[in-house]
Amino acid sequence: MTIRRPRKGLMHTCDLKIVNGKVCLEGGILEGGIAISSGKIVSVAKDVSLPSSAKTIDAHGSLILPGLIDPHVHMRDLELSYKEDYYSGTCSAAAGGFTTVLDMPNTRPPTNSPKRLLEKIPRAKEQGVVNVGFYADFPETSQEFESLSDLGIVGLKLNSIRPTSKIDVENDEILRWAFQESARRRLKVAIHAELKKTVDALISDLAKSGRNAARDFLYAHPPAAEVSCINRILRIAQGVDLDLYFCHISLPESVELLQQSKRNGKRIAIEVTPHHLTAGEELVDRFGTFALVAPPLRSRESAAALWRHYVDGKVDVVGSDHAPHSVAEKERSNVWDVPAGFPGLETTIHILLDRLARGQLTLNRILESCASKPAAIFGLTNKGSIGEGFDADVVVVDPKEDFRVDSSTFHTKARYSPFEGLVLKGKIERTIVEGNVVSENGEIMAKRGTGRVVCPVR
Ligand code: DOR
Ligand code: ZN
Ligand code: ZN
Secondary structure, three states: OOOOOOOOOOOOOEEEEEEEEEEEEOOEEEEEEEEEEOOEEEEEEOHHHOOOEEEEEEOOOOEEEEOEEEEEEOOOOHHHOOOOOHHHHHHHHHHOOEEEEEEOOOOOOOOOOHHHHHHHHHHHHHHOOOEEEEEEEOOOOHHHHHHHHHOOOOEEEEEOOOOOOOOOOOOHHHHHHHHHHHHHOOOOEEEEOOOHHHHHHHHHHHHHOOOOOHHHHHHHOOHHHHHHHHHHHHHHHOOOOOEEEEOOOOOHHHHHHHHHHHHOOOEEEEEEOHHHHHOOOHHHHHHHHHHOOOOOOOOHHHHHHHHHHHHOOOOOEEOOOEOOOOHHHHOOOOHHHOOOOOOOOOOHHHHHHHHHHOOOOOHHHHHHHHHHHHHHHOOOOOOOOOOOOOEOOEEEEEEEEEEEOOHHHOOOOOOOOOOOOOEEEEEEEEEEEOOEEEEEOOEEOOOOOOOOEOOOOO
16 A cells, blocks of 8 residues: 655645744744645745745734644434534534544444444535544454445444444453454554443442442442453453554553553553543532543542653543533433533643643643644544645644633533633634634634545555
């Protein structure tokens, strides 16, 4: 397979240029702008050196970042469109600075066969305002693994506590077979690591003894369930030449365990979420079931240690785990009937930008974990950086302006947030997808179908 490489741009009148900005490159900041033609970046230069253009945006000194890539989003749609659909979900992404999102397969019906995937692709194409890539859950046959690979999935997803696969992933032998089938096609396997039997047993015990408060959810999802699931996965994957992607790692000890395994030669990527990085379980006392997520928020100390690992570069990617549910579902009186998760697309980058403004995080770490590493890990070869020949996926951010988390302004159908009311430094001004301005000051400017379906280069 040939690897697509960024092409050098031609210097003629371009379609659009963004000037008077601070272009954020991994080597540092360039005062100037970028020129865009036919959806590609054709020049990155000081303003005087940019070509003439049909249209110009003055960035007024704001940051020009590569479009953010969120590898962990639940776009729902199909029978769960009441929670989110490809239009509302991608509008939420655009408003949050994400130009590409990777969509999880635990939908209704679940995406666990080529046929199911083919039901989703046209909907995303017709409705999306940003780029969408797809995961599938493990199918039943070797032939279906092959077809899913041909259809361009970004990877397979194993949700250990709530499996939606057609195969029995609780059975080690069967899971090993699925890992081998994935490895044969260089398909990455993304994992939600919580041991099902531990969590199910705790839920059953707690429910039987009449415990059903929001905090009881935390006891049903203990740290040990995450760590023992990681150990199970590593054991089963031993000797299989497989790329593993660990979703929403919530504990510093899990990062350490996975780092050890990386040192031993396993190909592993580690994802964390902004909520596990910056929030503790006290949010459950404040927001009740609206702050429940799996894996759950942990102690403040644990979050602080996870944050240090992130800052130190021991974590590869930040994913939002955007997991919208209806308010009625989140308000159910019995905690065991409440679905876990909350929206994240419209808060994620703001949380990180605020830490940047406070000097607790570097711009480079944001660029790596939210753009270049997700692009590299998932084979999105022309994305994730600003440079000549790259896709013109860009986000313009004013790092000095305040952003107040107000869920009533969200574009997602899930209008609530455990970050409600926070005033954060740094505001998104514009999101541009392959040269098209899709959002401006929180307003959606693009029509449905502006985004593309993206497939990895493996
Ligand atoms: O909190 C969660 N929500 N964790 C999951 O693993 C699934 C997700 C969802 O789909 O709602
Ligand atoms: Zn998960
Ligand atoms: Zn998820």
